[in-house]
Amino acid sequence: MHPASSTSSLQLTLVLPPTNIDGLHTALYDVSDPKSANYGKYLSKAEVEAFVAPKPDSVKAVTDWLGQHNIHPQTVSPSGDMLRIDIPVSTANTLLAANFTVFKDKYSDVTLTRTLSVTIPDDVAPYLEYIYPTTQFIMPLRRKNPPFEVVTLSPKSKRQTDFCAVDVIPQCLESYYHIPAAPANATGNSIGVSGYMDQIASEQDLQIFFDAWRPDVTTSPEFNIVSIDGGITSGVGTLEASLDIQYTVGVATNVPTTFYSVGNPFVQGYIDLVNFLLGLDELPLVLSNSYCMFEGLFDVDSANTFCNAYAQLGARGTSVLFASGDWGVYSIGFDNNCNITAFDPTFPSGCPFLTSVGGTTGFDGPEVAAEFSGGGFSTLFAQPDYQSAAVQRYLDTIGNTNAGLFNRSGRAFPDVSAQAVRYLTEINGTFYGINGTSASTPVFASVIALLNDARLNAGLPSLGFLNPLLYSKQGTAALNDVTSGSNPGCGPVGFPAAEGWDPVTGLGSPDFDKLLALVMGAQPGL
Structure with a gap:
């Protein structure tokens, strides 16, 4: 630890207060609740x-203050609520008495x-x-591949027909x-x-x-790449990005797919991606994120x-959609040791x-929870009304289990789940067999994309925010x-899966046929 060089x-990113954030939240629920007359509008x-735009007096006060120090900020959000400055340490110390x-x-x-x-x-x-x-010590995303093992495949003529007994390929999911x-x-x-860390x-x-697992598709699979913050756009495939793309393009067949390569490994990269998207006139209808902190x-x-x-x-x-994490209820420190003193929710799943x-x-039979499935209760976000009844039923079921290790009134996660073990990825x-909610997330996202396809063809809007x-x-x-399994992750105990919602597998995994019947009938006032 030493003083930063003055030169x-x-x-620095300066965030200004939004004009009416409660109004945004109300509007979001209004267009996302099937019981609302404004559902899908x-x-x-x-x-x-x-x-979310700041009030003019906020902008003036902040820019005048910066101007007194000859600092001229750049607006980095479409609404103008985020400003960014690049200044020497000496100027920052003077500006902030730091x-x-x-x-x-x-x-x-x-x-x-x-x-x-x-x-x-x-x-x-x-x-x-x-x-x-400034005072926040949020570590950058670190390069950590999901757990994997190299898979040796037999020649096509000798391959077992039931891959699903051991591995996951698109046909198993279908x-x-x-x-x-x-x-x-x-x-x-x-x-x-989304992709980060040169993935x-x-x-x-x-x-x-596709040649191996989707021979039924006769057209060449493709996806677009968009660079944000100098993210790479070519190179030898890496584990995380290959898994995400192969099980998005390979499951959401023919849905136009864009890979957003974000070069900033710090949390600003998350915000820069969202601000980039919010600046577009046409947004992706689904956004799959296999990363968490x-x-x-x-x-x-x-x-x-x-x-x-x-x-x-x-x-x-x-x-x-965001992955809930691969550490169960605990967290992993930079020393790669398991912190088992308290449950540590992942971010941003608590949002x-x-x-x-x-x-x-x-x-083979009913699914069981993957022991690494991230889940728990936020310490920062309150439990939203849409899940309170489901979560309370779970809390009543487990009684005093894990008492004192989690925030019973916090936003509970995950919301849903899907297969997450041994995805064959080229x-x-x-070929590698890859584990993690990094795998389940693009699959569930792809299911939503296919449901959107049916709705769009019927003249209905996309599904938007899913949870209500x-x-x-x-x-x-x-x-x-x-209803079976638990998520101890790297530690000794986790939450048990149970009937209904649980903080291991959420509400459960997708049944496309049932979801299709639901969303094709999900009209205002359902």
């Missing part, structure tokens, strides 16, 4: 921006330039929500979850997949994957900023405005309830 550069870009210091994590080579305190002038403070990074193999064909359908998928790997790294202000960004996507009709996806395993000439529908009586009945 080194800091990039999503907000326009301008309508969303009007809710002492920016280089801190080094004791378990890794990661260094962060942070300060232990900041001071905002009294006449400016009411117009700022927070500045990042058969078990009744997912259609026929290509989607609706105009305007789309799905996005990339290759079309050559995708073609080999630990909630304990976030304070309330920064967590709310992320969550409100996802609420904006939902209000415009995008279904946002109430997105759908969190857990993991299951087993095609990377640079080798999924937690309804009809939604719960359209899912496969998973």
